[in-house]
Amino acid sequence: MSLGGEGAVVVKRKGGEMDRSTGNSNLLADGKGKDHHEENWSRQKRYSLVSFRELPDYMKDNEFILNYYRANWPLKEAFLSIFRWHNETLNIWTHLLGFILFVGLTMANLMEVQQVADLLSFITRSFPVSSNSNVSHNPEEFFVGATDQIELKGITTPEMDITPPLTSVTRWPFFVFLSGSMFCLLSSSICHLFSCHSHHLNLLLLRIDYTGITIMIITSFFPPIYYIFQCEPHWHFVYLGGITGMGIFTVVTLLSPALSSGKFRAFRAMLFCSMGFFGIVPAVHSTIVNWSNPRRNITLAYESAMALFYLTGTGFYVSRIPERWKPGRFDLAGHSHQIFHVLVVMGALAHYGATLVFLEWRDRHGC
Numbered sequence: 418m419s420l421g422g423e424g425a426v427v428v429k430r431k432g433g434e435m436d437r438s439t440g441n442s443n444l445l446a447d448g449k450g451k452d453h454h455e456e457n458w459s460r461q462k463r464y465s466l467v468s469f470r471e472l473p474d475y476m477k478d479n480e481f482i483l484n485y486y487r488a489n490w491p492l493k494e495a496f497l498s499i500f501r502w503h504n505e506t507l508n509i510w511t512h513l514l515g516f517i518l519f520v521g522l523t524m525a526n527l528m529e530v531q532q533v534a535d536l537l538s539f540i541t542r543s544f545p546v547s548s549n550s551n552v553s554h555n556p557e558e559f560f561v562g563a564t565d566q567i568e569l570k571g572i573t574t575p576e577m578d579i580t581p582p583l584t585s586v587t588r589w590p591f592f593v594f595l596s597g598s599m600f601c602l603l604s605s606s607i608c609h610l611f612s613c614h615s616h617h618l619n620l621l622l623l624r625i626d627y628t629g630i631t632i633m634i635i636t637s638f639f640p641p642i643y644y645i646f647q648c649e650p651h652w653h654f655v656y657l658g659g660i661t662g663m664g665i666f667t668v669v670t671l672l673s674p675a676l677s678s679g680k681f682r683a684f685r686a687m688l689f690c691s692m693g694f695f696g697i698v699p700a701v702h703s704t705i706v707n708w709s710n711p712r713r714n715i716t717l718a719y720e721s722a723m724a725l726f727y728l729t730g731t732g733f734y735v736s737r738i739p740e741r742w743k744p745g746r747f748d749l750a751g752h753s754h755q756i757f758h759v760l761v762v763m764g765a766l767a768h769y770g771a772t773l774v775f776l777e778w779r780d781r782h783g784c
């Protein structure tokens with residue numbers, strides 16, 4: 418691994434001198450040696466890390482990060498830079514590791530036979546429709562589409578918490594959330610890895626990145642809305658329809674290239690935050706409806722932790738703290754975008770924790 422920026426200049430010069438001597442010896446044997454050497458030299462120079470001042474305009478996003486930039490690198494060099502130190506290395510890895518973590522969680526959940534049965538039931542039978550159906554006495558049907566076959570009504574007394582799980586509630590809203598998180602984390606990693614390639618690709622990847630964030634926010638609504646209002650499905654349409662509508666508006670708005678620039682950083686954050694704040698409406702609604710449910714405080718604690726992680730992350734993203742306090746000091750590690758990435762993964766994990774509580778509740782009590 419080589420260091421970039423000022424460090425890279427030193428490495429580059431040393432490399433250049435070595436190349437120069439090699440080039441001279443080649444020259445004795447082959448007249449084309451000098452050309453060959455110069456080609457190597459310019460290639461090496463081209464893929465060295467550069468400073469903020471040397472960047473093309475489209476890459477000038479954060480003036481408080483002074484060095485270690487990649488600029489206009491070919492795709493192959495950009496891909497291999499995943500193993501080099503530059504100012505995007507930790508941005509790539511924070512979300513790549515988050516993605517791998519969510520793949521692991523998804524696999525762990527998929528591997529449970531009961532849950533596979535639920536997923537199959539979603540694919541083969543579509544939505545569970547009613548909460549009032551009778552209990553099936555056919556053991557096969559009992560496991561397929563179990564949500565609409567549970568007789569017990571919502572249980573609200575703590576002593577009932579020892580009730581053994583009746584059956585497994587459908588998992589598809591849970592997997593929708595896991596898929597949305599994986600899509601967001603992976604597209605973010607890819608965006609940070611390749612956005613140094615060209616202006617065109619940079620704009621395209623930024624749009625995919627924003628779409629990924631929007632999809633993660635929308636899909637995060639699925640488990641709580643689905644499981645909390647499982648017995649009143651009309652609220653699914655109100656809340657999931659509402660957040661999807663806001664998401665479509667956000668994506669369409671952010672497709673405008675002008676809004677991808679640094680100037681609109683706060684505007685973008687405002688759009689994403691307003692989607693998150695929309696969640697306050699169903700949260701208050703469900704808190705009132707489930708006031709006496711013993712799990713209320715646990716899920717509220719998880720979801721408040723999620724909100725705190727996301728809001729703190731957005732605060733770092735917009736304010737560009739700490740690099741604005743000491744420009745150049747946090748180029749490689751510790752700048753705002755990296756902190757924002759870590760907080761996004763922690764927020765998603767808190768939401769995962771809340772979802773497990775919803776699942777356990779519905780597994781035990783149905784509607």
Ligand SMILES: [Zn+2]
Nearest residue numbers: 508605754758
């Ligand atoms: Zn990012």
